[in-house]
Amino acid sequence: MTIVPEDPVSIRPVGVVVSDFKKVSRDYDYNKESMIYVREDLASALIGLEYFSHLHVIYYQHRKQDWLELVGSAPEGASSLTIPFTSEPACQGVYSTRSPARPSAIGSCVVEVIKLDQNCIYVKGLDAIDGTPVLDLKIYIPHYDSFPLAETPLNWCKGNELITTSRNLHWDTINVGLTLGLRAGAKAMRVLGISRGEALRAEVAGGHFFAQGVEGATGCSELRGNMAFKKLHTSPGEWQLSLVGKDEQVQIRLRDHIYSGAAEVLEVGEAVLFASIQKSKIG
Incomplete structure (x- = not known):
């Protein structure tokens, strides 16, 4: 059996990030420029770096806990090893x-390297915030570091509007919200005593895939003009469906819960x- 070392490893930072990006946030503008201030005793180690267009930056996430609190990664059944999937009441392992x-x-x-000025x-x-300790730097070489045919799950890092999301579905990894939408839509129709296509309109608040599930169950759709959709990047406790029939309407609110999968x-x-x-x- 392989034994994993348990003793901590001590690394002295080689520099620090100087940036206007000072607050922990879900979003970051990758067109922004920042500066890496390298220790003066390491200045000679930077000779020749200006001839490379790109650079690997390894840094220490000194405000990791702030980010975990921001995304609310401590709901029931979750931990720092699992991260809430954006707009989905499900989690992914942090390594995925x-x-x-x-x-x-x-x-x-x-x-991207803009310029080198002595030890700056x-x-x-660079997606590290101001004050982040830099642990190492390594030149980027396309021949070794780029893999154009590498595979990632469909929709892994896409932000789509509903019109395109409903046409780009990776069922294996992004399906909890859709399944919740199917069940909510089916329940709403049973309460109203109607079948698919008979609802006059639907109002949906939640994730994209939740809206798609409601669309699949009820037949209401933004494309048909009889669904109003409000995108929410929240836990499902704030998600809801209002379905309107001929004489009655029903409002369903979801319970706040993190699911392991569609099953x-x-x-x-x-x-x-x-x-x-x-x-x-109605009326």
Whole structure:
């Protein structure tokens, strides 16, 4: 059996990030420029770096906990090893994400080198915030570092509007929200006593795939003009569906819960899925 070393490794930073990016955020503008201030005693180690267009930057995620709190990665059943999937009531293992919350707290980024001025490296595209300790630098060589045929799951890092999301679905990895939408839409139709295509309109608030599930179940769609969709990057506790029939309407609110996969959504009872179901007369 292979024994993994448990003793901590001590690394002295080689520099620090100087950037206008000072707050932990979900978003970062990769067109922004920042500077890496390298220790003065290492200045000679930078000779020749200006002839390379790109650079690997290895850094320490000193504000990892702030990011975990921002994305709310401590819901029921989750931990720092699992990260909430954007707009999905499900989690991914941190090693299948680009999350700035690695167990080792080591981050990395490929940046464009703008210029070298003594021990200051001006770069574009560094996703580390101001004050981040830099642990190492390594030149980027396309022949060794670029793999054009490398594979990633469809939709892994796409932000699509509903019109395109419904046509780019990777069922194996992004399906919890869609399954919740199917169950919510089916329940709403049962409450109203109608079939698919008979609802006059739907109002949906939640993730893209939740909206697509409602679309599949009810037949209401933004493409047909009878669905109003509000995108929410929140936990499912704020997701809801309002479905309007001829004489009645129903509003369904989801319960805040993190699911392991679509199978769990299909198997659990409605008491787990729905926080409230309210039917009312129209007019």
